Amino acid sequence: MSKKYWETLPQGSVVLEAGSSAKFKTGGWRSMRPKWIEENCIQCMFCWMYCPDMSVKVTAEGKRAEFDYDYCKGCGICALECPGKKGNKAIVMEEEGK
Amino acid sequence: MTTKPLKLRELAKGEDRFVHGHRMCSGCGAPIVVKQVLMATDYPIVASNATGCLEVSSCIQQFTAWKIPWIHSAFENAAATISGVEAMYKSLVKQGKLEDRNVKFVAFGGDGGTYDIGFQSLSGAMERGHDMLYVCYDNGAYMNTGIQRSSATPFGANTTTCPAGDVIPGKLQQRKDLTKIMAAHGIPYVAQASPANWMDLMKKVQKAFEIKGPKFMNVISPCNRGWRSKTNDAVALARLAVETCYWPLYEIENGVTKITFKPKEKKPLVDFLKPQGRFRHMFNPENEWMLKQAQEYVDNQWERLQKEAAFFGGEEKAEEK
Ligand code: SF4
Ligand code: SF4
Numbered sequence: 001m002s003k004k005y006w007e008t009l010p011q012g013s014v015v016l017e018a019g020s021s022a023k024f025k026t027g028g029w030r031s032m033r034p035k036w037i038e039e040n041c042i043q044c045m046f047c048w049m050y051c052p053d054m055s056v057k058v059t060a061e062g063k064r065a066e067f068d069y070d071y072c073k074g075c076g077i078c079a080l081e082c083p084g085k086k087g088n089k090a091i092v093m094e095e096e097g098k
Numbered sequence: 099m100t101t102k103p104l105k106l107r108e109l110a111k112g113e114d115r116f117v118h119g120h121r122m123c124s125g126c127g128a129p130i131v132v133k134q135v136l137m138a139t140d141y142p143i144v145a146s147n148a149t150g151c152l153e154v155s156s157c158i159q160q161f162t163a164w165k166i167p168w169i170h171s172a173f174e175n176a177a178a179t180i181s182g183v184e185a186m187y188k189s190l191v192k193q194g195k196l197e198d199r200n201v202k203f204v205a206f207g208g209d210g211g212t213y214d215i216g217f218q219s220l221s222g223a224m225e226r227g228h229d230m231l232y233v234c235y236d237n238g239a240y241m242n243t244g245i246q247r248s249s250a251t252p253f254g255a256n257t258t259t260c261p262a263g264d265v266i267p268g269k270l271q272q273r274k275d276l277t278k279i280m281a282a283h284g285i286p287y288v289a290q291a292s293p294a295n296w297m298d299l300m301k302k303v304q305k306a307f308e309i310k311g312p313k314f315m316n317v318i319s320p321c322n323r324g325w326r327s328k329t330n331d332a333v334a335l336a337r338l339a340v341e342t343c344y345w346p347l348y349e350i351e352n353g354v355t356k357i358t359f360k361p362k363e364k365k366p367l368v369d370f371l372k373p374q375g376r377f378r379h380m381f382n383p384e385n386e387w388m389l390k391q392a393q394e395y396v397d398n399q400w401e402r403l404q405k406e407a408a409f410f411g412g413e414e415k416a417e418e419k
Contacts, residue, residue, distance in 0.1 A: 009159070021119030021156070021163040029124060045106040049296055050333045052129040054118040062107040071118035075125030076330030093330075 022071075026053065030074035032093045034067055040090035047078035047091060101304050102140055104297055109137055113165075120163035121155040125329030127319035127336060128152045129163075130293040131235045132206065135315075136166070138300035139307050144183055145169070145204045148176035148211025151242040151321075152235065176205040176212075178219035181228040188229075202307050203230040208319075209250035210240045213276050224283045224312040231306045234276065235319035245324045249274040252344075253395065254388045255376045257324075262379040267388060272395055280314040281350045287313040289349035289358075294337035298347055298358055305349075318345045326375025338370040343400040348407065355406040364400070367393045 010016055043064055048056040055072035057065040079091040102109075115136040122129050128151060136143060144167045147153040153170050156163040171179050184203040190196035205223075207216050212234040220232060239257050240246040247257040253272045256262040260269040281288045287309050291299040299317065306313040318339050320332040327335060339345035340359065344367060347359040368389060371377040380388045 013159075015157065015160060015162045017160070018162065019114075019117045019165040021121075021158075021161040022117050024119040024121070024158075024161050026119060026121065043107075045110055048110055049106060049134075050130055050293075052122060052126050052332070053120075053124075054114050054116070054129075054133065058110045060111070062109075062111040064110075068118065073124035074329075075332075076328075077125055077333055080330045081333055 025070045026073055027068075027070045030069075030072060031096050032074040032076060033069070033096045034072065034074065034076065034079055034091050035094050036064075036067060037088075037090050037092065040085045040088045042083065042085055042090070044083060046081045046083065050077050050081050052077065101308070102138065104138075104300050104304075112137065112140075115143070115165045116156070117163050117165060119161065121158065122151065123155075123321075123323055123329075125322050125332050126151070127237065127293060127321060127332040128208075128235045129156075130332065131233070131299075131317045131319050132156075134293055134296050134299050135204070135206075135233055135303050135317075138303035139202065141202045141307055142166070142199055143202050143204055144180070144187075145206060146171075146176045146180035146183065148205070148207035148216050149173035150208035150211050151237075152206060152208065154242060173211055174215045175219045176207045176216055177223035177230075177232055180205040180230050180232075181223040181226065184228050184230050203228070205230065205232045207232070207234055208241075209234060209236040209238060209276075210242075210248045212236075213249045213274055220280075220314075221283065224280065224285050224314065227311055229310055229312070231303070231313040231315065233315045233317060235317050236276075237319045237321035237324060238273070239321075239324050241321045241324040250276065253392055254371075254380050256326075256379060257376070267379055267385050268376070275399070277314075277316045280316075281353075283312075284353070285312045285314065286310075287349065287351050289313075289315045290345065290347060291315055291317045292336045292340050292345055292347060293317065293319070294333045295340060295347060295359060302349060302358070305351075309351075324376065326378070327373050331373060335370065335373065338365065338373075341365045342367045342370045342396065344370050344396050346400060346403055348403060354410045355403070356410065357403065357407045367396050 055068040082091040084090045147170045191198045246259040254268045256268045262268040289302040320335040341361045342365045348357045
């Protein structure tokens, strides 16, 4: 995004583009990385419901897809809440960059 | 409009009205609250926001996480702002200048902007009877400016303006019961909710949007920075708050109190306090009285709430669920 100076900004602190925060990627904040283990996933969608950063992607059928690492901040809420299959979590946290 | 079914798979197909790229801290509870409130309905929503964590992190100049019309003006006037928007909308519709699209008006505020600084404008908007829903996300202190105590801060908590040390052992006062204060305004709907119980929260939002007049919801919103907890436990703590009856889930509709969720087994309050560093000093032997006092307070409040609900026959209804 090109740098804007005050003369070019809309007057009155108005933001004209809804949802423009998506241009700001927060994935770089992450020090822990959630990993999805699909075979343990029961598609309960809890991870999607509880993610504070809307970083669990969903297919057109409403099924869980991969994480959105552009925005995921690595908080680990999804991993803690994931029931998994027979006690085996479908999300584990790993150190970023390993 | 028919009320939207609350099935996760169906909800997941919908479009987010609060999107990623916001700059709330990793693991914050507030965005979870906001997304659940907005997801509960397909009505067009116009929102105002009091100054606070949510406001400063969700709209930073050209970057806004909101996909709905959203307005911020100051700390103390989220309710006054949205009540003005609502009054204007009604007037324009009446004058035939705008088609009525059943727009719903919502104000979001933290506990600082709701319990303290924005209280007079909230009280005024409720008394004037505006058709609006006020949602307080209560994280129990001024977190955005560095964890100063608010009137929502629980007894015993360590904050930077009631620091636990040699002089005082954290906050000495109990928190203000804002949910009850709002109920005392005689408005048609008041509720308390938790993002861990997403279905309960969303049902309350849906109910609120079908009621004309002023509505208020108080939602617990864990903050790992201020609560000195882990980044992954916002939902777990929001759940423990409910299971210990620290934060009972109930609603007061037209003066009738109903408990909407009763934990099968009421957990001891320490289960909620222990994972939070802000209460660490309460576990020192000389502060045992604090744990006792905190537990007694929760027990008394829970006892009273149950009596109120029983008075209205609300208990059996709660059991049905
Ligand atoms: S780690 Fe946190 S931010 Fe990342 S997907 Fe899981 S819940 Fe969302
Ligand atoms: S919480 Fe776990 S089991 Fe449920 S959908 Fe997410 S990854 Fe799958």
